[in-house]
Amino acid sequence: MLSGLKTRLRALLRKSEMERELDEELRYHIEQQTEQNIRLGMNPGEARHAARRVFGGVEQAKERSRDARGVRWIEDLWQDLRYGARMLLKSPGLTLIAGATLGLGIGANTTIFSAVESLILHPFALPNQSRLAAIYERNLNAGVTRTGVAPGNLSDWCTQSQTFERFVSCQSGFFDLAGAYQPERVIGYRVSAGFFAALGVRPLLGRDFHPDEDTAGREQVVILKHSLWRQRFGSDPNILGQAIRLNSKAYTVIGVMPKDFNFPYGVGEFWTPFVFPAQLTQDRETHAFRVFGLLKPGVSLAQGDAELRALSMRAQRQYPATNSGVEAVAVGLNEEYTRDARAYSSFTIGAVAFVLLIACANVANLLLARGSARQKELAVRMALGANRWRVMRQLLTESLLLALIGGLVGLAFSVWGITALANAFPPQYMPGWEHLGINAWALGFTMSVSLLTGVLCGLLPAWQATKADFNETLKEGGKGSASSARNRWLNILVVAEVALSLVLLAGAGLSIRSFIIILNTDPGFNPDNALVTRLILPEDRYSQPEQIVNFYQELAQRVAASPGVAAVGAADGLPLGGWSINSFQIVGQPPVPKSAQPTVGALVVTPGYFAAIGTPLRAGRLFTTRDDANAPRVALVNEAFAQRYFAGGSAVGQRLTIDSGPPSEIVGVVANTISSNLDDQAPPGVYQPFTQRPNRNMALIVRGQANQTGQENVTQLVGAIRKELAAMDANLSFPGHVMLREFIAYLISPRRVITVLLGIFASLAFAMATVGLYAVISFAVAQRTHEIGIRVALGAQKRDVIVIVVKQGLRLVSLGIIIGLLGAFAVTRVLSQILYGVKASDPITYAMVVGLLLATALVACVAPARRATKVDPIIALRTY
16 A cells, blocks of 8 residues: 555656645644654654655655756756757848847936936935935915025024924025136035935045034135046045135135035036125025925825925915015925936836837737747647747747847947037036936846847747647648737737837927927027126225126126227127026005015116127117216016016006115116027016126126138137237136037937937837838738639739738828827827927828828838839749
8 A cells, every 4th residue: 555655656756736735634644643753653754764764755755846847848948948049040031120120219218227227316416315305495376386595594493393303504606716727717615504414415535514614714625526626636644634715715625525426416626615694594595595304204295295384374474575476385305406417208108118118019020920930840849848938938038049149239439429418418407417328227238128029029029939739730731720829929010110100200209390399499699609608806995886886897897908809799688598596576566575575587788788699779878988887777587577467558667676676777678588498488587787786796708700610710709708808807717608609509409319219219119110111911822822813813913912911001101190199199198398390290290101101101001012023923923
């Protein structure tokens, strides 16, 4: 009986799928034998040991079987890999085409994933990043959607908040940096105490600010950015303790930050303490501070945001004159600094995913067609004893090898692509751009996508290839039962390719049309042959308004007298950015509290500004030299302001107060200028004369003469400014310049890159869909050789054969276009936020895309159709 039981267990052991049953039955019989031994007088330990000894041979056989199966699995895998490699080498054309197709799809995805990982997932390397929040204020009642934080409100939060561990603030500004080298203009940050501690970072060299170094008399210490330390001071390790001069004051260097630290993100070169005067704790009107909050451990961003809103409501009740409608908002640090990247990335990610899907569909088409050619080979293998899973595993191994080849090609493509992408944007456009590249995450992504692609490409062809009745296949001339199913899948994949291509082509077409409209939009000024340089007069030497006015007036006169200069003007901001936000009230309308007054963007400009910038006058007059400090207050408004607030009449002659100042008479209306967002409508704007509101911080605009263009004229203009500036004040550093045309190019560079990327991805998808359609039609013609031979033998003309083939192709394309249009109408809604002058449902774009697809499909069908007309009916009938 025992011998029979062992035999039965060994029989079960041979069946790997019943191993679990073996374990359970073996355990059961060991327990039974143990109980029997106990009844024979053995103690429990001896009884179990004896029972295990009885069945020990079965357990050893089980372990040997497991080891043997592991060895056989490795041997089978190695055999599959060698056989798959031989099959790929036997079809070099297919291997090359499939590898290149997958490589393009995988490479595009790896490139975009690298960008997303650097720009959205990990733009900063701050230890406390998950707990940091950017905080701003808004007053929707006054039309202010976003502004800085008032210092009085910030002071309240520091004492009343229970969810934030601390608040820190910073302000940027221009500094004249002097030392052993030539003075230069740089941007620096003034930060509150605990700024670096809140971020969780420490200097590479030296120390952080002490808590008492944000008080008057102790604030003249500075921490350098790594790039400034390297470029300006030659990476001097003895820089600590040395003094540098900022705005003619001596600052002691106490630290140097790590190489990858760049926060707040921008072009700031150093950090100094900000002295918070006592009177600022009561200032609730000047919303000028950039504020960050560090949440306490375990506190969510939503809790912190809710508390700030509650504190804002309390301040509205306590200080209605200044805080009515003012509300604080907290957003995550990543969300704050990746808004632009997120706006452009969503459709791009979808686009590269579509490209990869189309590549997979193309390769699946190739493998399906190849599976048809290998039908007899597979049937022979199955007839000799190979089960379906074994054959499928072999075919999947081949597709995985193809995918790995595609992954290597894609990795090479992505290295080139990420380099091109990194050079496409200005480096200071968004955080994370400086360390954009292929990293470990991107390599892991490439490997994962390659393996997934191999499975996606090979699963359907492997399933279809092993689905046929091999008895029928082995018959002479027999056609397996999978032929019609395979053809169905070929057609479905082509329809899917066409649909996905249409979505990408529609998105690219909309983006291109939008970009063209932006380029052709009148900006409201003339950017050609004009340069801009920013000047900031030091407070210690230019403290009086008369000194400031005299300096800029004399500088403008000197530069204007230089050869080749057509006009010179100055403003405290530029048309595309730098407008200050001011509250205002129109005289004659019912007064409202200051906190509820509407706001408007304002620029302080010199009389020559409009000639230098090229903004035309629409009504009234421009500023003149007579509009000085002793003359009545005047102002200019743009057309948007006049249309919004004086739609029923003329704005000229009306009066308004700006920031509760004395009333100013509107003496003219000028053209609108586009905003920094380019696609927004021109906002209302007000211009004030420089002589009535002097400002030490001004942008000097110099325009060259119309008959002198190009680099020589630019050099001449820069030389004139540098010469006259040195003649007037040798201690002022020349800050450099930027051409106004380059400034616009900088602003539109994100749109240009996203348009180019969408165009590239759409072109790839379009080309692959065309190749896929051509391959399917060619395969269909080969499959219908016998039918076409019969038709020709019965008298069919060449035109009839061409019509049959073309109709089949156009039928597939038409179905793909219908599905693609439905998908495009839904998907391109994502593009709405970056489109300008064109709707996501623009019929012209869709008509052009559909026409392009139909025309290309017609061309792709004609070549196989013409080949079909050359079929010899005798040969076709004989080879059936």
